[in-house]
Amino acid sequence: MKTMLFIIGALSITMSVVALRSTNMELCKKVPAETTNQVAFKFNYDLLNLLKDHVGPEPFYRIDNRFVTAVNRQQLHTAYSLRDLLPTDVCTAIESFQGVTISLLDKGIELRETGFGEVLTPAQKQLVLRADYADNIRVEANYTDKNKADDHLNLVYYISITPEQQATYSKGHVVLMNYLKKNSEDEVLRLHPDQLQPGKVLFTVTKVGTVANAHIEESCGFKTLDKTMLQLIMAAPEKWNPAQNALGEPIEQELVFFFGREGC
Structure with missing residues (x-):
């Protein structure tokens, strides 16, 4: 604009x-x-x-899991190898994995298990099965590329654990994005876009579709815009459709509202 x-x-x-x-x-x-x-x-x-x-660049808006790559708990239960956890396009060119470390990141606590190939060890399997909704997994591995067999390369990948049915805004994603953009427009016009940083608002969609525990995790560099975005998330005019587990039961889900400059 x-x-x-x-x-x-x-x-x-x-x-x-x-x-x-x-x-x-x-x-x-x-x-x-x-x-x-x-x-x-x-x-x-x-x-x-x-x-x-x-x-400068236009402000960025997105609501998603913490990391782009996501798997649900049902997928964790059936995972046999590293290829079951990583995106297909990442694994396509990989000949083999060596020295694989899987870490469970659970609310500031990090647990890790190491193996020597792409097949998950019993300890690694037990570790990923401990992951709960809103936890995250980090995968670190050495690998060889099909086109560069003589080179030993390194891979680091972060994965979010999500419900089997993720929470959605009742009026749809497009309506939600338009609401956020329209109601932050005046604040954005007063800023210097080239000075924007990646901002993050963490919030939880409850079992009944309301927003709870909303807070700023990372500032976009402008406190007034941080405050506006936080208030908009908490005051969205429509409820959410709550997330569901594999049994179809409503559960809470933590989401991240990314805004400002596009980043990690």
């Missing part, structure tokens, strides 16, 4: 300047139309590029 306002303003100013210049030039001497048009076009192009560079 801010970028669009700058561009519209720039076009208006440019057209006024060109019109004034054309009038003055006609009073002084006759200038070929082709020459005047070429000058005006170059001026517009340079000015718009300058404004785009000055304005």
Whole structure:
């Protein structure tokens, strides 16, 4: 929105300047139309590029799990190897794994088990089965690439553990994003986008579809915008459809609202 306002303003100013210049030039001497048009076009192009560079990137909005890669507990129960946990596109080019360490990240506590190949050891299997909803897993491994068999490469991957049926906003994701963008627009227009940092609001969707435990985990660099985003999440006009476990029972789910500059 801010970028669009700058561009519209720039076009208006440019057209006024060109019109004034054309009038003055006609009073002084006759200038070929082709020459005047070429000058005006170059001026517009340079000015718009300058404004785009000055304005910076648009703010980013996303509600998701903590990490992009996610598996549910049912998938953990059937996992036999590392390939059952990692995305298919990541594993496609991997010839073999060596020195695999799996860590369970549970509310500040880290537990880890190490194996020597892609098949999960009994200890690693027991560790992943301990993971609860909202926990996270870190996978560290050495591997060889199918196209670079002589090279030993390193992989680090984070995985979120999610309910079998994740929580959703009752009016849909698009409606929720529009609500957040529209109601933070005035605050965003007063900021310097190039100074934005990745911000995070953590919140829980309860068993009855309400929002609880909302708080700022990471600031976007502007406390006023942090406060606005936190208030918007807590005051969303519609309820959520709660998450469900494998038995279809409603359960709580922790989600993250990412805003500001796109980051981790």
